[in-house]
Amino acid sequence: MKLAVVGGGSTYTPELVDGLARLRDVLPLGELVLIDPAADRLELVGGLARRILARQGHPAAVTTTGDLDDGVAGADAVLLQLRVGGQAAREQDETWPLECGCVGQETTGAGGLAKALRTVPVVLDIAERVRRASPRAWIIDFTNPVGIVTRALLQAGHRAVGLCNVAIGFQRRFAGLLGVAPGEVHLEHLGLNHLTWETGVRIGGPEGEDVLPELLSEHGDALAGALRLPRRILDRLGAVPSYYLRYFYAHDEVVEESRTRPPRAAEVAAMERRLLEMYGDPALDEKPELLAARGGAYYSEAAVELAAALLGAGGSPYQVVNTYNDGTLPFLPDDAVIEVQAAVGPGGARPLPVPGPDPLYAGLIAQVAAYERLALEAAVRGGRDRVFRALLAHPLIGQYGYAEALTDRLVAHNTEHLAWA
Template sequence: MKLTILGGGGFRVPLVHGALLRDDSEGRVTEVVLHDLDEGRLAAVTQVLTQAGASFANAPLVTATTDLDEALRGADFVFSAIRVGGLVGRTLDERVALDLGVLGQETTGPGGLAYALRTVPVALDIARRAREVAPDAWFINFTNPAGIVTEAMQGVLGDRVIGICDSPIALARRAIGALGLEPAATAIDYVGLNHLGWLRGLRVDGTNHLPRLLADPAALRTLEEGRLFGTEWIQALGAIPNEYLYYYYFSAEARAAILSAAQTRGEFLRDQQDAFYVAVASHPDNAATEWHRVREERDATYMREARAEDEERDEADVAGGGYEGVALAIMAAISHGETSSMILNIRGGGAVPGMPDSAVVEIPCVVDSEGPHAIPLAPVEGHMLGLMQQVKAVERLVIEAATTGSRQAAIKAFALHPLVDSVSTARSLFEGYRRAHPELAALFADT
C-alpha cells in the first residue's frame, strides 16, 4: 500500500512514520513517498525516517520527490500537511494581527483566516491534480486550518477528503482517564468545528459519566483543560471546551500573554526548526536523535501563553495527542475493514442540527471500508451553536475569497469573526496581510 505525504519535509512527518513502524498488520503501508518543494527539508526528514526505520525489518520503503504528479500517482492514501509560506508566513500572520491589537494565533482568529486565504488555492490545485492522477486515493488532511481546507478540497474530491486533529480525542482520553472508564466501552459526545468544540458527554451503557467529573473540582484540575479554563467556568458551561476555545473565552488574557512574551509561538518554532534543519545538514548521522530532542522541547512549550510562567506541561498532556494514530486508524478501517470510532472533520450531512448539511464539522464518526459515517448528535446548546454558525459563515467567506479573489468577501470574513472588534480593523487586517504575503498580493492584485 502506498502512502504519499504532502509537506513531506515538515517537522511532524516522523510522527506518522513512527506509527507506520509500529503497525505489523496485514495490508500495512509498504511505500512512503515524501513530497515537498524544499529539497533541503526533504533530505533532512528522509534522513530521520531512514535512521528511525533501520532496526525494523518491515519498515516501509521511503522515497522523496519534488514532483507532485509523481508523488500522487498510484497512491492509496494521501496525507496533506503542507504549510504555504512556511513558518515565516506564520510569524507574519501573528504579528499583523497583534500590531492591530487583535489576537495573533495560527488557526484561531484573523491569523488563521490569513493562513487559509493563501493555503486554499494551493490545496485546490493539489486536489485537481489528485483527481487526474490518483482518483481512487483517500485524502487525510492535516493542513491547518483543517476545517476550512478540508471543506474547500471536498468541493473537488467529495467525501474522500477527511480532516483530522488530535485535540478532541486527546481531550476525551484525558477525561476518560480521570473518570477511570474503559476507553473501548465509552461513547464520546463531542461537537464543534476544528479548534472550536466541546466535550458534552462520556457514556457507558447509556449512562453519561461526564457530570460526575464536572462536579469534582479536584478531578477536573487533573486535566489540562481544568487548569486552563478553571473549574468554575467549565461547570458553568456544563461541558469541557477544546483547549483552543481559550482564545475565545479568555481572549484578552491570551493576547496580553502573547504580547508580553519575547517571541510568538510561530517565531519560536521558526527559530527552533531552522536550527534543526541546519543541524541535520551539518551532522546527518544524528538526524533522528536531534529530531527527538527538538520534538520534546516543542511539545513541552505548546500553548505556553495559556499557562502560568512557572507551570510545566503535564507529562500526560504531552503524550495525550496522536494525530498520527488517528490517521493510521482511518487507513486501517478503510483499507481492510477494521471498523473504528473516532472524531473527525467531515461533512455533517444533518448530524448536527442547526448546521448546514454540507458544512464540515468536527464530530464523532464510525469509519469502515466506505469511509467515515457521522453519528447523529443531540441538539447543540444555544451559545455553542451560535458560535459554530458564526465561525462557519466566516470560514465559507474565506473559501469564497480564496477562490474568487474577492476583496469584499475577505474583508467580510475578517469583520464577522468573533475575535475582530470592528469593520475598520478588518480592513486594516486585510491590507496588512496583503502587504505581508506575496501569495495574497497576487490573489487580490485586481481588487
C-alpha cells in the same frame, strides 16, 4: 498499500513514521512516499524515516521526491501536511492582528483567514493532480485551517476527510485520568475544527456510561489548568472546551499576553532548526523527545487509524473527523464541515447523531460556520471585499473599523501569496 505525504519534509513527519511502524498491524504499509520541494529538509527527514522503520523491523520502502505527480501516482491515500509561507508567514499571522487589538493566531481570527487564503488554492491544485494520478485515492487533510480546507476539497468533489489531533489528545488525557485504555474512551465531541467541546465521555462506546461529570468533579482543576481557564468556567459549561476556546472566552487577556512575549512561530522555528540538526545524525533511529514540544501529539495514531478505516484495513469504527454536516447539526447547512464522531469506512465518514447542543455552543458554532463559508469564498474567488466580509463576520472581530484595518494588513503581508492582490 502506498501512502504519500505532501509536505513530507516537515519536522512532524518522524511522528507519523513512528506511528506507522508501531501500528503496522492496523495499516499494512508497503510504500511511504515523502513529497516536498525542499530537498535539503527532505533528505534529512527521509533518512530518519528509513532508520525508524528499520529499527522497528518494518518492511515498508521509503521514497523521497520533489515531484508531486510522480509521488502520488498509484497512492491509496495522500496525507496533506503543508504550510504555505512557512513559519515566517505564521509569525506574521501572529503579530499584525495585535496591532488592531485582535488575537494573533495561525488558525483563529484574522491570522487564520490569512492562512486559509494562502493555503486553499495550493491544496486545491494538489488535489486535482492527485485526482488525475490516483482517482480512487483518499485525501486526508491535516493542513490548517482544517475545517475550511476540508470544505474546499469536498466542494470540489474530492474524496477527502479532515483530521485534527485535539480529540485524540483529550481521549488520551481522559484515559489516563480514568485508568482505562484509550480505545475504551468514546468522546461526544461537538463543533467545528478548533471550536469544539467534549460534551460527554463514554466508556466502551457510544452507548457506554457517561463519566464526564466524574471527570469534572475529580479532575476539574487539572483540566482547567491545562486549558488555562478558571475551574468555575468548566463547571458552568458542564463540558470540556478545546484550548482554542480560550481565544473566545478570554480574548482580551490573550491579546495582552501575546503583546508581551515572542510569537509562538519564532519558538517553533528555532525548535525546527534544532530538530533538523538532530535528524541529520545517522545514529538517530527514533523520534527525539523534543518533537513532543513541536505540537501534533498523537497525530500519528489518529492518521493511521483514519487511513486504515478509509482503506478497509481495519482501524477504529468511530473516529473524530472533519466532514460534511449532512443534517447532523440542524442549525447548520448540510455542506458545512463539522468536527464530530463519525462512523468511518471505505465509503467515507458518516457523522453519528448528536444530541441537540446547548444554545451556548450552537450560537458560536453557527457564527463561526458562517465566517468559514465567507472565508472559503474569499480563498477561492479572491478580492478585498470578500476578505472584509469574512473578517466582519468573525465573532472575534465583528466591527467594521477592525475589519477594514485588518483587511489592509492581511493583504499587505500576503501579497506574494494572493494571485488577485
